[in-house]
Amino acid sequence: MANIMAASMYLKIALVCLLVGLILYIIGFSTVSWMVAAYSKWEARGVWRVYSCRVAAFCTYLSYGAWDYFGRSDLDYVRATQALECIGFVFAVVAFIVLMLYLLVDSCRRRNALIAFLVCVFAAVFFIIVGIAVFATKHPNFYRVGWSMGFAIVGTIFMFVSGIMGILQLTCR
Numbered sequence: 001m002a003n004i005m006a007a008s009m010y011l012k013i014a015l016v017c018l019l020v021g022l023i024l025y026i027i028g029f030s031t032v033s034w035m036v037a038a039y040s041k042w043e044a045r046g047v048w049r050v051y052s053c054r055v056a057a058f059c060t061y062l063s064y065g066a067w068d069y070f071g072r073s074d075l076d077y078v079r080a081t082q083a084l085e086c087i088g089f090v091f092a093v094v095a096f097i098v099l100m101l102y103l104l105v106d107s108c109r110r111r112n113a114l115i116a117f118l119v120c121v122f123a124a125v126f127f128i129i130v131g132i133a134v135f136a137t138k139h140p141n142f143y144r145v146g147w148s149m150g151f152a153i154v155g156t157i158f159m160f161v162s163g164i165m166g167i168l169q170l171t172c173r
Contacts, residue, residue: 008169008172010165010166010168010169010172011099011102011103011165011166011169013161013162013165014099014162014163014165014166014169015099015100015103015162017158017159017161017162017165018092018095018096018099018121018158018159018162019096020155020158021092021155021156021157021158021159021161021162022092022093022096022155022159023155024151024152024154024155024158025089025092025128025151025152025155025156025159026089026155027148027151027155028148028149028150028151028152028153028154028155029047029085029089029148029152030048031046031147031148031151032044032045032046032048032049032050032051032148033046033051033146033147033148033149034046034047034135034145034146034148034149034152035135035136035139035143035144035145035146035149036143036144036145036146037139037143037144042059044146045139045143046148047078047081047082047085047135048063048082049063050063077134077135077138078135080131080134081131081132081134081135083131084127084128084130084131084134085127085128085131085152087127088123088124088125088126088127088128088131089124089128090124091120091121091123091124091127092120092121092124092128092159094120095117095120095121095124095159095162098113098116098117098120099117099162099166101113102114102117111170114166114169114170115170117166118163118166118167118170121159121160121162121163121166122160122163124159125156125159125160125163128152128156128159129156132149132152132153132156135149136149
């Protein structure tokens with residue numbers, strides 16, 4: 001069993017950045033304020049649910065399936081976003097597991113494990129960014145980016161920094 005304290009500074013930064021990125025991304029991924037519209041009927045859209053106020057006294061959370069009953073049938077972008085964000089999340093978790101194995105298990109301290117970490121973290125960043133772009137471009141101008149998407153974006157930036165630290169570790173070996 002290896003010691004994390006014996007790891008290089010690059011890998012320590014990569015671990016902290018990836019952990020912070022995952023936490024921020026999970027918060028953003030699971031909350032509902034990805035895109036927010038403030039007009040006569042207030043509405044917030046997330047990856048999984050919509051918070052809608054049709055009447056001033058009636059505000060509720062709706063799944064996209066129930067929300068579709070109100071006459072909106074253009075929800076393919078939501079399903080695409082859900083798929084892309086889930087794929088990105090899986091890659092990020094796999095990257096975290098591979099990095100932990102690389103840091104803690106002596107037999108896993110090989111160049112291949114570090115390359116697998118890099119592939120997974122950059123694949124996660126790619127899928128998350130594409131999912132965010134798909135979701136954001138489908139909304140009209142009166143929508144603005146909500147705090148949930150902000151958390152997801154900042155989490156993705158931390159994951160990207162973690163990948164950069166992995167590249168520095170790979171080149172300095």
